[in-house]
Structure formats: structure tokens, C-alpha cells
Amino acid sequence: xxxxxxxxxxxxxxxxxxxxxxxxYWNRYPNPSSxxxxxxxxxxxxxxxxxxxxxxxxxxxxxxxxxxxxxYNNVPVKIVEDSVLDPVKKTFxxxxxxxxxxxxxxxxxxxxxxEQKDGSTLAVRRAYIxxxxxxxxxxxxxxxxxxxxxxxxxxxxxxxxxxxxxxPDSLVGGGHHQHAVTTxxxxxxxxxxTTTVSTTNGNHNNPGTLKSAAKVGYEFFKxxxxxxxxxxxVKN
Amino acid sequence: MNSIGEDCNELKKQYDACFNSWxxxxxxxxxxxxxxxxxxxxxxxxxxxxAMREQKIELREVGSEYCTGSxxxxxxxxxxxxxxxPKS
Numbered sequence: 001x002x003x004x005x006x007x008x009x010x011x012x013x014x015x016x017x018x019x020x021x022x023x024x025y026w027n028r029y030p031n032p033s034s035x036x037x038x039x040x041x042x043x044x045x046x047x048x049x050x051x052x053x054x055x056x057x058x059x060x061x062x063x064x065x066x067x068x069x070x071x072y073n074n075v076p077v078k079i080v081e082d083s084v085l086d087p088v089k090k091t092f093x094x095x096x097x098x099x100x101x102x103x104x105x106x107x108x109x110x111x112x113x114x115e116q117k118d119g120s121t122l123a124v125r126r127a128y129i130x131x132x133x134x135x136x137x138x139x140x141x142x143x144x145x146x147x148x149x150x151x152x153x154x155x156x157x158x159x160x161x162x163x164x165x166x167x168p169d170s171l172v173g174g175g176h177h178q179h180a181v182t183t184x185x186x187x188x189x190x191x192x193x194t195t196t197v198s199t200t201n202g203n204h205n206n207p208g209t210l211k212s213a214a215k216v217g218y219e220f221f222k223x224x225x226x227x228x229x230x231x232x233x234v235k236n
Numbered sequence: 237m238n239s240i241g242e243d244c245n246e247l248k249k250q251y252d253a254c255f256n257s258w259x260x261x262x263x264x265x266x267x268x269x270x271x272x273x274x275x276x277x278x279x280x281x282x283x284x285x286x287a288m289r290e291q292k293i294e295l296r297e298v299g300s301e302y303c304t305g306s307x308x309x310x311x312x313x314x315x316x317x318x319x320x321x322p323k324s
């Protein structure tokens with residue numbers, strides 16, 4: 001079994017107060033950048049020790065093209081988000097991960113929102129991406145972890161859109177800016193073995209089969225990894 | 237925004253409105269009592285849980301405890317691993 005993993009870390013500064021950011025957070029959908037987010041539900045919520053614990057369920061459309069359909073079920077992807085909000089310390093931590101399709105790609109994301117000295121809000125996002133599809137890490141290296149980084153670097157347009165609308169006169173600075181501090185480490189293939197991408201004859205000892213499966217996996221991810229990562233991420 | 241259950245949309249809207257109001261006017265100003273929205277939350281929850289059952293959405297993979305990814309924190313700070321079990 002091959003497990004390839006990579007990590008990505010980005011920082012975003014929102015020029016709004018922490019309070020405005022967390023208020024807007026619960027209202028971030030829908031927004032112009034969130035077309036893929038289909039549903040959003042709060043499935044658990046409570047206050048314990050003065051902190052707000054929430055669990056939400058989101059579902060997103062699956063953008064993978066038809067030819068890739070034989071590798072998975074073409075249903076919306078479900079994402080579970082747990083969060084803890086401390087109104088005294090002004091910290092808000094969210095942890096999202098996808099249900100299902102985890103063999104193809106598992107994306108765990110942790111985002112921590114804290115207040116900065118100048119009144120703006122810092123969001124530090126760490127994404128942990130792993131896949132059991134052979135060829136994944138090769139594809140990552142091919143177009144570089146830059147693509148995942150780019151997804152993180154892309155301005156949080158959707159969230160900022162909502163912030164602008166809810167708090168039009170509340171810019172702390174002059175708009176948001178984002179600098180990427182990425183410490184990416186591609187763990188690469190841990191072992192060369194069979195692939196979970198099914199092939200027609202299923203003979204895993206046949207190098208031709210492995211090769212073609214790897215090629216499929218590689219091509220698949222080369223063209224769709226950033227889309228898939230965006231699908232699994234609730235960045236926007 | 238839609239709910240996972242089509243027939244839960246109206247309940248979701250009502251709950252969200254109640255929550256948003258309590259969150260910004262109450263919780264963030266020190267009022268930690270969330271019982272005001274409890275009735276609508278209960279009804280909304282029943283609807284969502286039913287829709288999840290119908291669509292066979294299971295949370296076995298994620299477990300019943302809230303998780304903030306502390307398993308990734310070993311290198312950094314000590315993330316609080318124990319979280320209260322969510323009320324069902």
C-alpha cells in the first residue's frame with residue numbers, strides 16, 4: 001500500500017477584528033467563491049467552560065470528470081468541521097476533514113484565528129494531505145507543492161466578500177493581505193506496492209499494469225489535484 | 237445555504253437566525269447561556285439527524301468527541317486533546 005503525504009502551511013491576515021471575523025465565519029456561505037459548497041448544517045453545539053464547541057457537516061460537489069468516475073462514487077463529498085471558540089482568549093480553531101473518498105485523498109485542515117496587536121486577525125492554516133493512490137506524490141512533485149500553496153495563497157476571496165458585506169466600515173487596515181509561509185514536506189512514497197486504483201485485470205504483479213495504473217494516477221492528480229484539494233478544503 | 241435535508245431548510249434558517257443573534261449579542265458579550273436557542277435547535281437537529289440517517293451519512297470515522305487536530309500538534313504546542321463529548 002502506498003501512502004503519500006504532504007503538508008502545507010499558509011497565513012492570512014484579515015483586516016477585521018477577531019470578533020467580526022468569527023461573527024462572519026458562521027455566515028460565510030454562500031459567497032461567490034463557494035459554488036461548490038452545497039449544504040451546511042450545525043449538527044452539534046454547546047458551551048463548556050465558557051467556550052463554544054461546534055460540529056458542522058458540509059457537503060461539496062465533486063468536480064472530478066466522468067472518466068475518473070470508475071475510481072470512486074460520484075456523490076457529493078461530506079466534510080466534518082469541529083471547532084472551539086474562546087471568546088476570552090480570542091482564539092478560534094477549526095478542524096475539517098472529509099468523510100469518504102479518503103483513500104483517494106484525505107485532507108485534514110486546521111485553521112487557527114487569533115487577534116493581532118494591531119487589531120487585525122491572523123489565520124494560520126495547516127493542511128495535511130494524504131493519498132493512497134500510487135503516483136500521487138510524483139504528481140505533486142511534478143507541478144510542485146506550489147499548486148497546493150497557490151490554493152492557500154489565493155486570497156480568501158469568499159470569506160472577505162462576506163466580511164466586507166457584513167462590516168463595510170470596519171476595516172482595520174486597508175484591505176486584507178496574505179503572505180504564504182509554507183513549510184511543505186512531501187513525505188513521498190513510503191513503499192512501492194499495489195495501487196488502490198483498480199485496473200481491469202487486477203494483476204498487481206504485472207509491471208505493465210502497475211505502470212499504466214501509475215500513469216493514470218499521475219495524470220489524474222496532475223490535472224485535478226488543485227481542484228480536488230479545493231474540493232476537500234473549506235478555505236472559501 | 238441549504239441543509240443536507242431538503243425539508244430542514246426552514247428550520248435551519250430559524251436556528252441560524254437565533255444562533256447569530258445570541259452569538260453576537262450574547263455570547264461574545266459574556267453571556268454563555270445558550271438555552272434560548274435550545275428549542276429550535278432540538279427540532280432542527282431531529283430533522284438533520286433524520287436526513288443523515290436516510291442518506292446513510294455516518295460519523296463513525298470522526299468519533300463522537302470534538303477534535304481540533306491535536307494529533308498534528310506533537311511538534312508544536314500541547315493541543316488540548318480532551319474535549320467534551322458533544323450532546324447528541
